[in-house]
Amino acid sequence: RGTLYIVATPIGNMDDLSPRAVKVLSSVAVIAAEDTRHSGRLLQHIGISKPLIALHDHNERGRVQNILEQLLAGADVALISDAGTPLISDPGYVLVREARAEGLRVSPIPGPCALVAALSAAGLPTDRFLFVGFLPAKGAGRRTALEELRKEVATLVFYESPHRILNTVADIAEVMGAQREIVLGREITKAFETFYSGTAADVHATLTDDPHGSRGEFVVMVRGAEKAEAGLMAGELDVDHLLGLLMAELP
Ligand code: SAM
Numbered sequence: 001r002g003t004l005y006i007v008a009t010p011i012g013n014m015d016d017l018s019p020r021a022v023k024v025l026s027s028v029a030v031i032a033a034e035d036t037r038h039s040g041r042l043l044q045h046i047g048i049s050k051p052l053i054a055l056h057d058h059n060e061r062g063r064v065q066n067i068l069e070q071l072l073a074g075a076d077v078a079l080i081s082d083a084g085t086p087l088i089s090d091p092g093y094v095l096v097r098e099a100r101a102e103g104l105r106v107s108p109i110p111g112p113c114a115l116v117a118a119l120s121a122a123g124l125p126t127d128r129f130l131f132v133g134f135l136p137a138k139g140a141g142r143r144t145a146l147e148e149l150r151k152e153v154a155t156l157v158f159y160e161s162p163h164r165i166l167n168t169v170a171d172i173a174e175v176m177g178a179q180r181e182i183v184l185g186r187e188i189t190k191a192f193e194t195f196y197s198g199t200a201a202d203v204h205a206t207l208t209d210d211p212h213g214s215r216g217e218f219v220v221m222v223r224g225a226e227k228a229e230a231g232l233m234a235g236e237l238d239v240d241h242l243l244g245l246l247m248a249e250l251p
Pocket of ligand 1: 012083084085086112113114159185219
């Protein structure tokens with residue numbers, strides 16, 4: 001029985017492809033890729049020519065059977081996505097789930113991931129974070145989603161596309177407060193890598209002023225709500241505070 005390798009590929013800088021990723025991609029019988037044309041170019045760049053199977057969100061269920069059959073017949077298979085780590089806002093969940101259900105070996109070949117790269121350099125708390133993937137594309141849905149996250153104390157991390165970034169930052173300012181601290185990681189590992197940080201209002205102004213500000217790919221990070229604020233907003237009883245007041249009254 002073969003092994004399914006989940007292989008991370010660069011998010012912009014080709015030098016980030018690990019030697020181990022190259023070794024595994026060279027050794028497998030088949031490579032399942034989100035976009036075979038895009039991945040064909042990556043493989044050409046490293047001099048690898050392999051049969052490719054397209055596995056994207058719209059055909060994943062159909063293709064999984066075929067890939068499982070190859071694994072069960074003893075072929076090793078690698079899964080890659082267009083950029084970064086497969087399954088992180090990318091296809092592969094059904095394949096990994098079914099492969100595990102069959103008792104097949106699934107092994108990660110770790111490497112670039114935009115959310116981890118962004119968090120590692122943002123200067124926001126990373127002891128607890130909540131990755132939310134992409135927010136809803138439409139304004140009303142996006143604001144509802146943000147409203148639900150307003151009291152979250154963990155650092156929030158979103159992926160966003162360039163044509164929505166300004167509206168998303170405006171919605172964060174509106175729903176979570178203009179003073180909420182945010183950091184945007186743009187074009188990470190690429191030539192125009194930029195980190196924008198400050199209050200939601202400041203970052204919105206900076207992006208609006210920068211003619212290239214809303215070009216490229218973005219990771220949006222939002223500092224979590226302050227604990228006290230989260231409690232008050234939730235209308236919860238602050239037991240410690242109350243006990244303190246009562247204790248002060250005791251003889
Ligand atoms: N699987 C990928 C990963 O491991 O990060 C993410 C794929 S998701 C479809 C694409 C989104 O990731 C983009 O819209 C953007 O939000 C983020 N992203 C990918 N590459 C990036 C980069 N170089 N700089 C900033 N954000 C990036």
